[in-house]
Amino acid sequence: MTENVMTGSKSEQAYAAVKAKIVEGTFTPGYRLVLGTIAKDLGFSVVPVREAIRRLEAEGLVTFERNVGATVSGIDPTEYLYTMQTLSIVEGAATALSAPLISGADIARARAVNEEMRECLKHFNPVRFTQLNQDFHSVLFEHCPNPHILDLVHRGWNRLAALRSSTFRFVPGRAHESVDEHEALLKLIEAGADPDQIEKAARLHRSATLDAYLSQAKNI
Numbered sequence: 001m002t003e004n005v006m007t008g009s010k011s012e013q014a015y016a017a018v019k020a021k022i023v024e025g026t027f028t029p030g031y032r033l034v035l036g037t038i039a040k041d042l043g044f045s046v047v048p049v050r051e052a053i054r055r056l057e058a059e060g061l062v063t064f065e066r067n068v069g070a071t072v073s074g075i076d077p078t079e080y081l082y083t084m085q086t087l088s089i090v091e092g093a094a095t096a097l098s099a100p101l102i103s104g105a106d107i108a109r110a111r112a113v114n115e116e117m118r119e120c121l122k123h124f125n126p127v128r129f130t131q132l133n134q135d136f137h138s139v140l141f142e143h144c145p146n147p148h149i150l151d152l153v154h155r156g157w158n159r160l161a162a163l164r165s166s167t168f169r170f171v172p173g174r175a176h177e178s179v180d181e182h183e184a185l186l187k188l189i190e191a192g193a194d195p196d197q198i199e200k201a202a203r204l205h206r207s208a209t210l211d212a213y214l215s216q217a218k219n220i
Helices: 002-023 035-042 046-058 077-101 104-120 126-141 147-159 164-170 173-190 195-218
Strands: 062-065 069-072
Touching: 002 035, 002 046, 035 046, 046 062, 077 126, 077 147, 077 195, 104 126, 104 173, 126 147, 126 164, 126 173, 164 173, 164 195, 173 195
Parallel strands: none
Antiparallel strands: 062 069
């Protein structure tokens, strides 16, 4: 019993460590994940690392191929397209439903995060910007009273976990526009705008990032 608990704990640590390196871009798409090396670096046996890799594979962050082993998944344009389209719908709905429940303190918190994002633009760090972006949107949808919609939003963000840093690195110009759109969205919520207007603004904000990415991808 004790051994299983310890193994589970180490598996969780291995999962968090490898996922962090994927999200921050240390382990880039196509990077081969050698279980023995990772285990040695973490000071673990291979067993918990293998469990962590399987979990990451189930989330789509890792791909396993025969005779190759585990590698970091690349950006699948189709998967990115579908995920962003879905997220624009469910996050827009969640934001609109949350709007009446968002307090002045929440607005201040979101605006402070957005100002950090604006500062980040001066010496652009796509990984830091991505984390702040998620923090900002979390404030706007976290009060959503519909748990099913909120669950779909979190699932969408999880699918984008390995792609978000790459997105802003790929289209850095979109980051500047994003910050301005955040402020416009906050002003709509502050003014008590119609939920449909808020939902439309949130959806267009998300789909604009998708459009920027797809437009850039066509030129490669």
